[in-house]
Amino acid sequence: MKKIVSRFIVMTMTCIALFTVAVPFTAMAEGEPDTSAASKDTTTSTEAIDAAKAATAAAVDAAKAATAAAVDAAKAVTTDAINTAKSAITEAVDAAKAATAAPPTINIDKTTIENGGTIKVSGQATAGMPVYLEVWAAEHTVKSNLFDSKKDKETGKIPYIFYITEEMPAYYKIFVPKEMQPKIDAAKKEGNKWSYSALLKELGADVAYSIPAVAKIDRYQATLMASIVGSRGKLLDQMDAKENKKRSMQLVKARFRTIGNVIAAEVNVSPDGSYTAEIKVRKGVSPGQYKIVAVSSKDLKSQPATFENKISPPTVYMSNAGTSMNLIYPFVLTLAVSIFGVLMGAGGGFIMNPLLISLFPALPHTIVAGTVTPTVLFSQGSGIFNYSKIKFISWKLGIGIGCAMLLGGFIGPKLTEMITLDQFKFAFGWILIVLAALMFWQTTPGYIAKNKKEQSILNEFKKRAQEASTGR
């Protein structure tokens, strides 16, 4: 570009120079009468020709020098000109963008889905800009919590701060342009250590991240003492908007856990700016209204499009768990597990919790632990009632140890929400291994022989107790 411009200028300059020289030369050659000195003393034609020749040579020299000067000048001018032009172009493009970059439009092909489904989204965005689709459940929020016990890189201190929000949308996902798939795949390779905020930044999708950013987050300073008395700790001041956004991203990860739940590359953006996307809403998410917003940049957002997720019994939405589930599954599972629990002589909780967590990954482990616990309450109560009828309980011993267990039971549930699912799984895994070892020990010949004796004594006592209670 630069070269062409400078060549063009040089050529023009040369042409002008030659033309100015050539005009008098032609006039002289034709011998037309002139008012100049040369034409006045036209003694012989040869003389005139010689004079003309000399004049031409001089003119050509002058022209040459002029050209050289012109080239230099042109060169200087060109560089400046190009720079000016460049900035002018950038300004023009920006101006054009500002003028033409309207917020994206959005259209969806249907307004209802049945327990998840696919929605086709299309619209028009400004050419050359990315399109992100932010989708969230507008009707239901869930709880998300996180215990920050990671060492701060700058201060080297462990913060021990517990973050909790009740305003996390029950469904939240950002759909990004399809060509970003490799970046998502790369993040998936990090396993459980992936960072939501880093991935959003990498994809440029942080411009679309808005709804959880403004969720109200409470934070508590946890201390050992607070843990012992079973409190969350001291409630700290509210965070500023920026810090709130940063923590909310961690809470999004804590709640939805996998990359596939929060990000998918589904948007096809054409060079002319039109886009289409197939949004797949998974099964088992909350019912009610959902909103989609197409986002090109921080200031360019479409109006929200609304659709509804409908669920029908036996699939029911569990508001605390934040998931919809066909209730037949937990019913059948509990039935099977509790029968087996009776047979093996252990409460169903040992099997129920890990099974629920493995089979229904959408259920938070806090909800699983918190809901399975009361189900065994009744069977324990009826067991105590039956034993007490025949006076087969040492109240002194039971209540004595029971008081110690009361303290432990007060602390435990708080710890559940402080640990992550992975820590929960890890600890539970080892508990089950210990339990399996206990079970194995109970099948060893030594134990069986001892147990037989114990059982016969137990039955003897039971019989006596039974007789005593009925005889009265």
Place this chain on the structure above:
Amino acid sequence: MKVNFWGQEFQVNMWVGCLGGFLIAIMASMFGFGGGPFMVPLMSVALGLPMYLVVGSSLLAIFFNTTISTMRHYQFGNFDLIFFLAMFPAALLGGYIGPQIAKRVSPLVVKRVACVGLLLLALNLLGVY
């Protein structure tokens, strides 16, 4: 502490019993199970009490733990009523059917099956497979 049970007197080391009970209670309430299979060995092996004393008393002790941890889980919003209502009738039904089947199967076989099943579950949780 001395415990009198059906005319017999037992010497119980309450320090061991309470400390063990406390730790088991934390674990049980944290992970949402009863804790019976840990309490029974604690009382029978560590405290050296006979089975006929242990069965009822351990149940009573666990009941304390389950009650308070239910309340605490509820307080923290970790209890989901609908989910509970789906599981609770099944647990009752299972508690009714279970003992009837128990008469017909060998406890030894059940325990061996449980042993394998628990190990498989444990390895699944630990992410081995």
